[in-house]
Amino acid sequence: MTSPAASISSREAGTVARRPGAGVVLGEPDMWAFVLFECLIFASYFIIYMLYRMADPELFLRSQEHLSQDLGVANTLIMLTSSWLMARCVQAAREKKFEIASRQVVLTLTCGVAFVALKVTEWSMKLREGLGFSTNEFFWFYYFLTGIHVLHVLIGFVVLAVVVHQLRSPERRSQEIVETGATYWHMVDFLWVMIFALVYVMR
């Protein structure tokens, strides 16, 4: 760690030393605070979804049958793979294999693009079948939850781009930034698994 640690600017090193919670969690503690708050917001969405579902379980079950389980599973596999690649990136960065780490982030990013492409394809299929946002209460939540998740994936692209930018230059390299990016991406993965379970799978 000597080389990358030495390469962190003094400002950054000073900040890390002073930041409360640093060393207790992986990456920036600030990112964990964000992740916890985001999970709280999504928990409120899920609770509201469940309340609507409980009010009309028949409608939700009938509507759910219009979703493609295969596409949902494919999206989940892509997301889990991307998370695994990101975990490998963190490990490679720890072992100072920055070339490999950089490649893993690019692969993670590629999985993210594939995820978004598949999601857009799925939306366009549903729209062609006449199942839009205002079709019924189930589709409100289907488009909203998957849409807000895709927005998180798009923000994740920026986060991953920052990680690649950091990894590519010895002057900028910071294990903390890599782990912070990984924390964000794992949150995106975690939220998708919850959405998949609630919207596609739960009967």
Add this chain to the structure above:
Amino acid sequence: MSAAVADHTRARPSGFLGRIAWHWRHDPKIELWICWWVMVSFYQLFGIVFVLMTRVMPPPRPDWDQARIVQWFSDNHTGLLVGFGIIFLVAGMTASSNAIIGYSMRRMSVSRAFAYSYIAIYSLSAIPGMLFAGILLSVGAMRPDRDPRLLAWLYDAGFLTFVGTMGVFLIGTLVWMIAILIDKNRVFPRWFGYLNICNLLTEFVVAPCWIMKTGAFAWNGSIAFWVDTGVFVVYTTAFIVLLRRMVIREDFGDGPLPDPS
């Protein structure tokens, strides 16, 4: 400024009025404190007017028929007129909020363009986000005996502009977020930069209120209004506290802000 800083070291008199007079004459941060207090006062007034006086928050139902809308204007006639009268009188106080947030960005190690963009965007945002709603609903309240179809139009337009135009705030929030995350002067903690993401995403969440009349995504819905308002309250409380902390830490230099002593 050095004279002002030297003045700052003079002994402060005891007594409430004496302390205020001393701060007014000698405190080099007096302008920042005025901005901060005006911002806090504005948000208090905003809450009192929109929640208690005009009953615009929480918003009434978007699916009411014309008779019920006429009834709503009639029930809230005085509250709407007096409440929005106050808002039109004090709307300029938002300039203090924009000023101190713009100042926070000028204190960062980032381009001045961030502060200028933020101030321009947020100054414009008050028009659709607050003033249009006030004007439309005041016009409705002024003559509750107007044609019910016109009152229904004013009601829809008033609430759609109030709840549904949050997108104009989005870019401003994005500008502040980027400034915080790339700043090297540690003006704000990074968690607050990330919290901006939560706030800007709420601007997307309200978008469906333009097409939904009932349910979670209508303008009074559990997601489009309640969850979003919860996030906004947390976000606003956080930045009010952090701006106060920034003023306390301000040393009028151009390097990293010192930690509070």
